[in-house]
């Protein structure tokens with residue numbers, strides 16, 4: 001870029017940025033979107049990790065724990081679990 | 096690579112603005128795991144612009160540029176030139192992976208010129224098209240990737256035209272690596288990304304991304320629909336390098352005769368966007384046309400496979 005002298009007002013104005021920072025819960029606790037809740041029966045789970053990789057929200061940990069703060073209740077984990085260890089149940093919401 | 100060997104670290108963070116069952120987030124997770132932290136991401140206007148969430152917090156834990164619709168290839172060219180300079184100066188020890196992430200609208204229709212230019216220059220980057228077969232973000236309008244007979248908000252009786260095939264257009268560019276992937280086959284997808292990461296030059300990966308609100312199926316069925324697409328032959332899994340195409344995962348099994356093609360009718364029935372093919376009465380003609388095309392492709396591939404096995408090893412000349 002060619003060198004040039006900055007005008008005074010340019011220095012005063014500075015710049016505005018729309019830089020976001022990465023973070024969990026970027027639109028809040030998305031668990032509140034849920035109507036059906038996935039419930040895991042640990043006895044039936046064979047730790048195949050399919051639910052872990054298929055959950056679009058990264059809401060299942062690699063040791064198969066579901067994060068209900070963010071789980072949106074899409075039902076993919078229950079649909080894909082080959083051992084039927086996860087079932088979707090209607091969630092009773094506490095006010 | 097087995098699932099248990101996939102890295103645990105999540106670079107796509109929970110609590111994003113994505114719809115329930117979003118195929119875009121599912122694809123981002125696997126891609127980010129394979130590519131790792133040393134990646135600079137350029138997102139082209141699409142659902143991914145939205146699902147990363149509004150300012151000031153982002154679900155994408157990678158340096159990200161949100162860029163205009165037509166600019167995927169051009170942005171990558173700038174980024175990769177800048178990264179090369181920073182490596183030469185010693186600011187970067189190693190060159191990060193430059194990743195462009197665009198929808199089918201941003202690839203098939205609006206971004207193809209910039210993508211083609213970058214590919215012709217063999218720009219050093221990975222271009223991903225996550226193909227949800229419509230302009231989903233703006234309300235499911237048709238794109239060049241929308242399949243024949245599918246409903247969209249502006250093809251209300253089903254699209255009249257057949258989709259084009261940008262992966263094959265990229266093969267025709269002679270770039271070092273082209274692959275297709277499916278959400279239902281995460282180890283296949285992971286392997287393709289990990290391989291692409293190690294190659295220099297233009298790499299193109301296209302992921303089919305079944306979209307629950309756009310294709311009108313329940314959010315729990317995203318992976319199931321993706322799997323049926325491969326099983327029915329509506330989506331094919333392959334990779335192309337050094338002038339040679341290798342079919343992979345479910346597609347390979349069908350070609351080698353280990354599994355049978357699923358009748359396409361079952362795939363179509365699973366989605367509301369094809370409902371007009373079944374009600375008020377069954378549209379045998381259009382369903383038959385779709386099945387006919389699939390049969391033709393697979394019969395040819397199965398025949399070539401048998402020839403290769405039993406008679407001779409056919410090697411196609413590498414492009415250019």
Ligand SMILES: Cc1ncc(C[n+]2csc(CCOP(=O)(O)OP(=O)(O)O)c2C)c(N)n1
Nearest residue numbers: 140141142164198199200201229230231232
């Ligand atoms: C030049 C231009 N025209 C139109 C738009 C509006 N727009 C933003 S995203 C989008 C649809 C993108 O479709 P696709 O690339 O398939 O991504 P998807 O939303 O399906 O993920 C449109 C039309 C825009 N951002 N820029």
Ligand code: SF4
Nearest residue numbers: 055071072074075077
């Ligand atoms: S219901 Fe959906 S969001 Fe919730 S844990 Fe299962 S796959 Fe993840």
Ligand code: SF4
Nearest residue numbers: 045046048049051081
């Ligand atoms: S898919 Fe089912 S069996 Fe496999 S790890 Fe998840 S809960 Fe366990």
Ligand SMILES: [Mg+2]
Nearest residue numbers: 198199229231
């Ligand atoms: Mg799209």
